Amino acid sequence: DIQMTQSPSSLSAFVGDRVTITCRASQSIGSFLIWYQQKPGKAPKLLIYAASNLESGVPSRFSGSGSGTDFTLTISSLQPEDSATYYCQQSYSTPPTFGQGTKVEIK
Amino acid sequence: EVQLLESGGGLVQPGGSLRLSCAASQFTFSSYAMSWVRQAPGKGLEWVSTISGSGSSTYYADSVKGRFTISRDNSKNTLYVQMNGLTPEDTAVYYCARGQYCSGGSCQNDYWGQGTLVTVSS
Numbered sequence: 001d002i003q004m005t006q007s008p009s010s011l012s013a014f015v016g017d018r019v020t021i022t023c024r025a026s027q028s029i030g031s032f033l034i035w036y037q038q039k040p041g042k043a044p045k046l047l048i049y050a051a052s053n054l055e056s057g058v059p060s061r062f063s064g065s066g067s068g069t070d071f072t073l074t075i076s077s078l079q080p081e082d083s084a085t086y087y088c089q090q091s092y093s094t095p096p097t098f099g100q101g102t103k104v105e106i107k
Numbered sequence: 108e109v110q111l112l113e114s115g116g117g118l119v120q121p122g123g124s125l126r127l128s129c130a131a132s133q134f135t136f137s138s139y140a141m142s143w144v145r146q147a148p149g150k151g152l153e154w155v156s157t158i159s160g161s162g163s164s165t166y167y168a169d170s171v172k173g174r175f176t177i178s179r180d181n182s183k184n185t186l187y188v189q190m191n192g193l194t195p196e197d198t199a200v201y202y203c204a205r206g207q208y209c210s211g212g213s214c215q216n217d218y219w220g221q222g223t224l225v226t227v228s229s
Contacts, residue, residue: 034215036152043202043219044144044152050208055217087152089216094166096213098152 002026002090006099014107019075021102023088028068032092035064035073038101039084047086048073080106109134109218111203116223123193123227129186129203129220137161137181140206140214143188145199146222155201156188157212166212171197193227200224 003026013019023033031051036044046055048064051071061076075082083106088099115127129141143155156177157166165177174192179185186203200222206214 091213094211
């Protein structure tokens with residue numbers, strides 16, 4: 001199975017800050033990388049697919065980059081509603097695997 | 108708007124069985140793979156199973172293989188998972204999700220249901 005490792009596990013930042021979350025795969029997955037946002041008590045929401053493609057309706061302050069084994073989710077200007085846990089997932093091979101999550105809090 | 112509505116969760120004793128359902132609407136159900144993903148209390152996301160749009164292909168996590176069976180009824184736009192031999196480690200919120208651009212059982216899940224809680228305890 002492909003292991004997905006996110007860092008950091010949690011972070012706290014001010015509104016307006018630039019926030020970066022990293023996801024590393026244990027082997028190359030091309031661009032088969034997805035980012036989800038999950039708020040407490042809610043289902044995950046698709047943010048980014050194919051490593052860098054923004055899902056329709058997702059604010060443009062979210063962006064994704066990377067290929068192979070190293071990927072990044074960036075929030076260019078953190079907003080209060082971005083407080084959530086973010087997960088990466090590889091869709092390169094079965095079983096699909098998720099990172100452990102990064103909890104983003106607002107200072 | 109795509110809708111996915113899970114049902115069937117509840118409290119079950121260890122060794123017991125439960126069947127979850129996921130009613131889909133507002134899209135052509137048979138054209139999409141569907142998955143179950145679970146989340147134990149306070150934990151991360153764990154893939155459980157995926158079924159192709161036709162139902163001819165199924166995939167399972169090792170942790171549930173031989174105990175869980177995924178199925179679908181395209182005439183009823185409904186996804187199921189039959190869960191047997193439940194253990195406390197199966198306690199989680201179970202989400203159904205629509206999949207696309209799948210590589211085998213590994214999909215991009217673009218829509219998710221609200222989840223249904225399964226608690227395995229004596």
